[in-house]
Amino acid sequence: MNEVTFRQATIADVKSLLRIETAVFSSPWSEKAFRNEFYTNQFAYYIVAEQNEAVIGYAGVWIILDEGHITNVAIHPDQQGNGYGKALLAELLRIAKEHSVTRLTLEVRVSNTKAQQLYKKFGFKDGAIRKKYYPDNQEDALVMWVEE
Structure with a gap:
C-alpha cells in the first residue's frame, strides 16, 4: 500500500476535487459550489488525501x-477498498476535534450502507430521515451524528 498523506485543500485543488466528485457522486457539486466553499464560506474546511502527489480523495x-x-x-473509485476512506474520515475527525468541535452531523443516502457502516x-x-433529499432520484437521506 502506497502511503497516503493529508493536507488542507486550497482553491488550486478544485479541479482534482471535481474529478473525484463526478466519479463518486450521482449528484456532484459544481465547480461554482466548490469555489464558493473556498472563497465565501468562512465555516468550510477541506482536506485532500494524496498518494504519489496525486489527489485520490477529499x-x-x-x-x-x-x-x-x-x-x-470521497475516495476516487480506482482507490476505494484500500482503507483510505477510513483514514480520510479519521483525519477529518481529528481536525474537527482540534477546532473544539464536540458534535458532528452528516447526511448519507439511505441506500449507501457501505458509508453508513x-x-x-x-x-x-x-438520526432523522430527510425525505427526498437527493435531487437526482429523490432518494431519502439518513442524518447521522456523533458527539465527542
Missing part, C-alpha cells in the same frame, strides 16, 4: 462554533 466539514457538519467524504465505526448514530 473530505469537507463546516465548523460552526462547537458543531461540525460533514459535507463530503464506516460512519458507525467512528461512533455515528442514526
